[in-house]
Amino acid sequence: MGVTVLQQYPVPEHKTGTYVIELLTKRILALGATQQGQFLVxxxxxxxxxxxxxxxxxxxxxxxxxxxxxxxxxxxxxxNIHVIADGLFDLLMMKLSQHYTSKKQTKIESKGPRFELGDFCVKFGSVTMNQNFKGILIEVEYRPCVMANAVWGLLREFLQGLLGPSITVQPPQHLLSRMNEIYAPIDTIYQYLEHFSAYRKVTGLRSA
Amino acid sequence: MNQTINVDQLNSALTSLRTLRLSVSHVFETLANGLRADHGEDGKEKFLLELQELLTNVNINLRDLEQTVTGLPIPTAPFNLGNTTYLSQETTQERQGLYTQLVNSYKWTDKIHEYSSFAHSLLSQNSLKRSYINSGSTKRRGKLQSTHNVSPLQVDNVINNIDRSYNDMKITISRPYASNAVVQINLSHVLKAVVAFKGLLMEWVMVRGYNETLELWTESRHHVFRKVTENAHAAMLHFYSPTLPELAVRSFMTWLHSYVNLFSEPCKKCGCHLHHTSLLPPAWRDFRTLEPFHDECKQ
Structure with missing residues (x-):
């Protein structure tokens, strides 16, 4: 598990999310990446x-x-307290339904193609909440390195090169406090939650 | 230097001892044969004369021997033959010749050592090396010690000394196979390396990622560490110096330690982290300045 950065990518007016993802896919394939299936968060x-x-x-x-x-x-x-558990945890949550109620209408997911390029793993996810398109999240993982502090400059260079100079690349809020720690899968999850919470607050719907 | 035995003197003493033995055996041979046909009529007289002549010969040889022996220095202490003394306790017939074989092979290795050190000094004058020559180290050809047959304790000392001089580089020694050390290096949170030693000479290096398990023969799954392994092999050969093995190990470790900024330091030439075609960080370190470069950017 290497350091991962999650970056929002704007969808221009009059363009659909699929169009933007296709554009990005063409770009990364031209750099020599290979597609390795799909991903879903x-x-x-x-x-x-x-x-x-x-x-x-x-x-x-x-x-x-x-x-x-x-x-x-x-x-x-x-x-915030986190727990990482087996798949059985989902069933446990169903048992707890008398204490915790699910907010079904806020179920949100990001899914799309997954690419490998050298030591990088890049994922273009289109975010949907209840089948409504919300935006695009780009996940970039640099797998050899485990310390965000050391690898941040390198990741920024890669993101700038991939997304173009118009996008400003900032370290994610969650990573700022954990720059000198060893990166763990839960850190990626915190970043997704950060972005998902922001998307939920945005009311405007976009066409996919 | 009275301790060292004059070999010429010893040799002449041994020869005179041999001639003495020969002449004595001549006497006994003639005595045993007794009167022969060629002694003729008054064989008794002739036989006695011959015997007398032989005995004077013995006398002369004995005097010779005595003279050379008195010329020899007296050894102060009994000779220390080390472990070879136990060879004399060997009882089986076919193994009693082992000592001579041992001495012969010792002479051979001694000669090889001498010739190879001459060859080394001659070769190092001609710049066959394609990279920088560390001329300072080749000049000092002081003590010639073997470098592949060093006691484990000495190897431990050298490596532990290096370990102590770095805070962010942890070195652990293990000996999975006999006496040769296999050294594991943890460089901060950046990389792990394993180095196989033969005595004090490095024989194999493998670099892998921080989150990978260390293995001597499997390559890392990350491109960048495969590149670093490749460069570490080049460095191992570059720093190779059989006459000053400790310096070689120390230089290599200093060089390896410079990888502590593998991901954070951009290339000195192009100023970028990633090279535009290989998409690798600067995985090469200059041998002298330890500055980071991309493989494609170093001249």
């Missing part, structure tokens, strides 16, 4: 019932890169 959120005191939110995420794991993040005020 999804997120479902549960709200605690009022009789348990203050409302808490539990986000359940799956990542096709770690197919045997379920990631859950509990939002409780200022602190």
């Amino acid at each position: 999804d997120c479902e959120s549960y709200l605690s019932l009022p009789q348990m005191g203050s409302t808490k939110t539990v986000h359940i995420l799956h990542n096709s890169e770690q197919p045997a794991s379920v990631f859950s993040i509990l939002e409780s005020g200022t602190k």
Whole structure:
């Protein structure tokens, strides 16, 4: 597991998401990448019932890169607590339905093609919430390196080269505090959650 | 230097001892044969004369021997033959010749060592090397010690000394096969390397990623570490110096330590992190300045 950066890519007016992803696909294939299947990251959120005191939110995420794991993040005020569990955790959440209710209409996912280019792994995901297109998320992983601090300059150079100079590349908010730590799969999940939460707040719908 | 034995003197003493033995055996031979046909009529007289002559010969030879022996220096202490003394306790017939074979092979290796050191000094004057020549190290041909047959303790000392001089490079020694060391190097959170030693000479290097398991024979799955392994082999050969093995190991480790900024330092020539065709970070380090370059950017 190498350092991963998640980057939002704007969809211009009068253009569809599929068109932009096709454009990016052509670009990365021209650089010499090979397509290695598809990927999917999804997120479902549960709200605690009022009789348990203050409302808490539990986000359940799956990542096709770690197919045997379920990631859950509990939002409780200022602190986020995460638990990484087996696939059985999904069934456990169903059992807990009398304490936590699922907000079905906010189920959000990012899916699309996955490419390998040298030591990089690049994924172009189109984000949909309830079949409604929301935007494009680009995930870039540099697999040999495990420290964000050391590899950030290199990743920025790669992203700038791939996405063009019009996009400003900033280190993700979540990574800023963990620049000198060893990167773990949960760090990717936190980045997805960050972006998903932002997309949920945006009300405007776009055509896919 | 009274301790060293004069070989010429010893040789002449041995020859005179041999002639003495020969003349004595002559006497006994003549005595055993007794009167022969060629002694003729008064064979008794002639026989006695011949015997007398032979005995004077013995006398002369004995005096010779005594003279050369008194000329020899007296050894102060008994000779220390090391482990070879145990060879004398060998009882089986066919193994008693081992000592001579041992001495012969010792002479051979001694000669080879001498010739090869001459050859080394001659070859190092001609610049056959294609990279920089570290002329300083080749001049000092002081003590000639073997470098592939060093005690494990000495190897441990050298490597532990290097380990102590770096904070972010952890070196651990293991000996999975007999006495030769296999050294694992953890360089910060960047890479892991494993180096196989033969005595104090490096024989094999393999570089792999921080999140990979260390193996001596399998290459890393990341392109960048395969490139670094390739360059580490070049460096191992470049720093190779059988006359000063400790320096070679130390230089190699210094060079390897410069990879601590493998991902964070851009290439000194093109100023970029990634090369536009290979998409690799600068995986080459200059041998002298330790500056990072792309493989394609170094001249």
